Amino acid sequence: MRAADFIDPGTICARTNASRPEPLAGEIIVQVAACGICGSDMHMFRSGTYRDKLIRQTPEGYQVPGHEFAGTIVALGPGVDGWANGQRVVGVTGQGGGMADYVAVPVNPYQLVAIPDGVSFEDAATTEPLADGLQMIRKANILTGENIVVFGVGIIGLGVIQGIRARGLDVGALIAVDVHPARLEAALKAGATHAVNAREGDVFDQIGTITGIEQGYSGTSARIGVVFDCAGYIRHMPGPPPLETALRLIDLAGGRIVCFGGFEDRVTLELSPLIQKAPTILGSNGYAPEELGEALAMMASGKVDRGSLISHRFALDDVAAAFAAQGGADALKVILKMDSAE
Template sequence: MEGTTMRVADFVDPGQVAARGDATRPSPEPGEVIVAVAACGICGSDLHMFRNGAYRDQLVRATPEGYHVPGHEFAGTIAAVGAGVEGWAVGDRVVGVTGFGGGMADYVAVPVNPFQLVPVPDGVDMIEAATTEQLADGLQMVRKATIQPGENVAVFGVGIIGLSVIQAIRARGIETGHVIAIDVHQARLDAARAHGATAAVNARDGDVFDQVAAITGTEEGYQGISARIGAVFDCAGYIKHMPGLPPLETALRLIDLNGGRIVCFGGYEDRMTIDFGPVIQKQPTIMGSNGYAAEELVEALAMMAEGKVDRSALVSHRFPITQAPEAFAAQCAPEAIKVMLTMDRN
């Protein structure tokens, strides 16, 4: 690698990201490669951090200058190979996933293991490839939910993760009843319909239970009332400034009287208060989902290569790394789905 410095996005404080051009370029440790990043997405967890500092200790990687670099979902080419690394070479096109940020930079070190480094197939461009981790997350959530034939499904929060859940359901050929997207932003609801949702519910238009029940009908019993939803994917979590019930409480209202599943993925910005009574009454399974199986990274890329999913359509904005502040501002806007930082080197 030529030169000793690189460009990075620096998370300074909530609401403040700076573009730096003098960060120290990393060198590979044994068992690592250095990836020359082509594109890196702003994740929902990055946005939680940007709003109020949530998860900061898990989402940034410090440079020797003290810059705190976010970014854990990216694609690029291998620029250097560390000692003991086999099966990888300079120039290989790869998807990288890091546990503690660092991807919003010209170069980032990535450990060589199947959870963090996978090859990009021919025909998949770098922008698409940089969305691999989110699709793999969606594939794991769908696997965990064990959707039964004909079941109605609800997806709370249809940013890139919720949309990935919908794409995963369709790409795996799962036979569902309704797939209902729930959000407060119309642009995202429109995208959900375009990528496989059968109905869209805007939480700003009234009680979510009532809106969903108007689509699916209701069922009543000694356990209470449900909106005939077999599986709920909570990709919204808890956002402190959003009015109304936390999505998890609404999910408990929606879920079937028996055998319902709720998969929780969205980040929680703080503690929250909810009515937990339906957990006793309906006996649903509530499970967390954090990441993916290694084979789901490969499956996600294969789906892109085979044209089973359209990932590029989910990238609503692209900014060069030198405009990192503008990129984070754009990701906060209601029309944004996925904002991508690119490391154009021309």
């Protein structure tokens, strides 16, 4: 079968002679129709970060990424009940394997869910990142009228914005922060009220102009109740990490910062506002099983338009070009498309 092979940072290629997996007990085999390139895949592609968590090795030694995909069940392992060959599903793997014609998926509610009628394979391949966003929203416990900031409006940050709107939450300003105009434009279309380009000046000052500045015993804030950090730390990006700016922005009391974006290296932070304002900082990794289903239900009902966030589509054979495109300034979500040929 065909499979992507991550060789070293900056180098990935397509192979044509990878062994097709066989299902173990409690597994099914999915014939992949579409697989997304995740932000974590890009961290790995740039620097090798998280490599041990993001690839699945074939018997030939090929290291296959891809953990968010959609396709059709073609084989059932021993002990699998409640699923059938020909069923359309979303699969999520803990350690890659999805950028291939076939992939084994454990049968459990965190990693396998049926696709509703009317949802395309391409849209369904974005289920996992939307579910990630829904968990972040749940953890943030957004209060009525709070101002919200989303750092990094790739597919995860855009999903946070879509999820807030689809859940009908009554928020104040919903501010997207990024360095790419194409992503900021998409954020406004998805429901953000304001877009801030971090390359156009100090982010605190730009947001303070929108929401106002508050000063008190605990310091200075831009009246932000919740910050979603979907960017993390990318080595080549100038300026302080978003987490440091989030601590400046956050309310003088009661603020929450939800961290999802990956860190490509150690960082140095000014943490005085953490002591002064005493915000709650929450990590978020993954989702609850019901959020996978909720994400697909939002697509099926039309509450979210995931197709509008797919900016590029590539054949598996062009995986190197697909990764290059995902790193480009105009990329939102890049999808790899497969067919039945081996």
